[in-house]
Amino acid sequence: MLDILIDGKSLASYGFEVIERPSIPIAEPRVEHVTIMGRDGTLTIKDGTYENIEFSIDLNYLHHKTSALTAIRGITPILLNASSLVLSDDSNGYYKVKSVRCGDMANDILTYGQCTVHLVCEPFRYWESGKYQSNVSAQTTNMVNPGNHKALPLLLNPNSTGTIRMTF
Numbered sequence: 001m002l003d004i005l006i007d008g009k010s011l012a013s014y015g016f017e018v019i020e021r022p023s024i025p026i027a028e029p030r031v032e033h034v035t036i037m038g039r040d041g042t043l044t045i046k047d048g049t050y051e052n053i054e055f056s057i058d059l060n061y062l063h064h065k066t067s068a069l070t071a072i073r074g075i076t077p078i079l080l081n082a083s084s085l086v087l088s089d090d091s092n093g094y095y096k097v098k099s100v101r102c103g104d105m106a107n108d109i110l111t112y113g114q115c116t117v118h119l120v121c122e123p124f125r126y127w128e129s130g131k132y133q134s135n136v137s138a139q140t141t142n143m144v145n146p147g148n149h150k151a152l153p154l155l156l157n158p159n160s161t162g163t164i165r166m167t168f
Contacts, residue, residue, distance in 0.1 A: 003088035004057060006078055006097075010088075011059065014075050015066065019058040019114070021087075024095075027053055027123035050123035052098060061105075061113045068113025072105045079117060092129075096122040 002021055003012045011018070027050040033042040061068045082097040099120045107113030 005086040005088065005091075006082045007084055008086075009078055011075065015061055015063045015071055016075065017060045017062075019060055021089075022055050022057045024055050025053050027051065052120050053095075053123055054118070054120050057117045057119070059115050059117060061107075061115075063111055065111070067110050068105055068107040072102070072113065072115055076102055082119075085119065085121065090125075093125045093127050095119075095125055098122060 001012070002018045003010050004018055005011075030047055030049050030051060032045040032047075034045065035042050061071050063071065079100045079102055082100050085095045085097050086093070097119055101118040103116035103118065105113045105115045
């Protein structure tokens with residue numbers, strides 16, 4: 001069963017199940033097409049940045065002791081304050097959540113309900129290992145981007161002087 005972890009908290013532990021695996025879109029590059037009089041076609045401008053990704057997750061709730069409305073009220077603050085999302089079947093990476101909107105809880109039976117959670121995330125999936133700081137010594141240190149696209153490392157030289165040399 002697929003589980004969703006929001007900031008490390010399992011939605012399954014609150015009684016929610018994912019109805020089906022969400023379809024997560026591929027990030028689209030920002031592209032502008034400018035029409036220039038006297039020119040065939042358009043001028044295409046790519047600035048190297050990407051649009052946010054948006055997707056929805058459909059959730060079921062079925063519990064014999066707690067009402068569905070009480071359950072959704074319990075996880076709403078967790079969802080609305082989300083900063084990261086992990087899919088349990090792809091747990092070595094995460095998405096940075098920018099905003100969340102919770103749909104209405106449809107429940108014909110007190111202890112059963114369905115709702116849709118709409119998410120806006122940063123364009124890329126991030127490696128879990130990238131959350132942690134790596135110390136660089138005086139010897140050569142290799143930094144590797146295990147992904148297939150550009151990465152923007154944050155390099156700090158807080159308490160020392162010297163030169164950081166990077167080759168690509």
